[in-house]
Amino acid sequence: MHWSRSPLKHIYPYLLVLPALLFVVAVSLYPTLYTFYLSLHRFRRGTMEFVGLRNFRVMWESSSFWNSLQLTGVFGVWFLGLVMIGGLLLALAFNQRLKGNGLYMTLIFIPWMLSEIVAGIMWRWMFLPNVGVLQNMLGPVLGGGADEYRFLAEGAGAMGVVVAATFWRGLAFATLLLLAGLQTIPGELDEAAAIDGANRWQAFRWVTWPLLLPTVQVTLVFMSVQAVNAVGMFLSITQGGPGRATEVLSLQMYKEALEFNNWGYAGASAVVLFAFNVVLALVYLRALQSRAVLD
Numbered sequence: 001m002h003w004s005r006s007p008l009k010h011i012y013p014y015l016l017v018l019p020a021l022l023f024v025v026a027v028s029l030y031p032t033l034y035t036f037y038l039s040l041h042r043f044r045r046g047t048m049e050f051v052g053l054r055n056f057r058v059m060w061e062s063s064s065f066w067n068s069l070q071l072t073g074v075f076g077v078w079f080l081g082l083v084m085i086g087g088l089l090l091a092l093a094f095n096q097r098l099k100g101n102g103l104y105m106t107l108i109f110i111p112w113m114l115s116e117i118v119a120g121i122m123w124r125w126m127f128l129p130n131v132g133v134l135q136n137m138l139g140p141v142l143g144g145g146a147d148e149y150r151f152l153a154e155g156a157g158a159m160g161v162v163v164a165a166t167f168w169r170g171l172a173f174a175t176l177l178l179l180a181g182l183q184t185i186p187g188e189l190d191e192a193a194a195i196d197g198a199n200r201w202q203a204f205r206w207v208t209w210p211l212l213l214p215t216v217q218v219t220l221v222f223m224s225v226q227a228v229n230a231v232g233m234f235l236s237i238t239q240g241g242p243g244r245a246t247e248v249l250s251l252q253m254y255k256e257a258l259e260f261n262n263w264g265y266a267g268a269s270a271v272v273l274f275a276f277n278v279v280l281a282l283v284y285l286r287a288l289q290s291r292a293v294l295d
Helices: 008-039 054-061 063-094 101-113 116-126 133-143 155-183 187-195 200-228 232-237 249-258 263-294
Strands: 041-044 047-050
Touching (some): 008 041, 008 263, 054 263, 063 101, 063 155, 063 249, 101 155, 116 133, 116 155, 116 232, 155 232, 187 200, 200 263, 249 263
Antiparallel strands (some): 041 047
16 A cells, blocks of 8 residues: 555654653643542541542641742742842843853853752751851841841741742743843844934833843743742751741642641642642743734
8 A cells, every 4th residue: 555545644643742742641641630639539547538629628728828828929029029130130241242251151050050959958058057158147247246147047037048049049040031032132123222312221121121021921930930839949948947937838738748648638739739830831821922923
């Protein structure tokens, strides 16, 4: 039978993508569906018992859940504000193609190449009492001399350390995305604005920013996903302490599952996080559509 008339001709492209599709199903779709399954059950005396929406009701009535959700919001606002402003400023600087850009970009990207756990342990050491470099430098200043301020022993201080560490590590990725967006903007537009008498701020406000806005939206969504799912830094720096002052929702889910074996409650928390990620994914798709329209 001639190949052009063979039935395999129509299914051959699907056979080529089938291994990749099966891999995605195995590592993504199946765990997601199983998480939904877990959220409707609880383990009791070694057996799995169907409880319907009980885990969600318990979570809804739990003060620790709302506290974790609030802490997730606080962390997200601080992290997003710092990383977007810092990334934009660095991207604008690198876009000028100054001497030594390659070296500076390499230095900035070193934190991004480290794993969250390694980076978190480094930051924890720097704020350990008596031996931490940054603790010894900043503690006496903030504490007013003899009464040293111990960052990891205070709720606000511990959260500040995690925000700073996550910002330090995530700054490179935000800078890269925003720099890529800036380099797609023709330089002739700035030159035309300068000829028309616009200063640098006016050229940025009325020419660069509108064209960069779709990239800013995409970057904001990516960093928001990172903020919502952040767990490695919290686990390696504070482990949710002091008390529960830094126990964000993703860390609470981790603890419920792996420390307390409360898989049903952890599954319900994972479903809530999944819902947040779906919303962010929809925002991301909307931003891509807006960029396509502008292009």
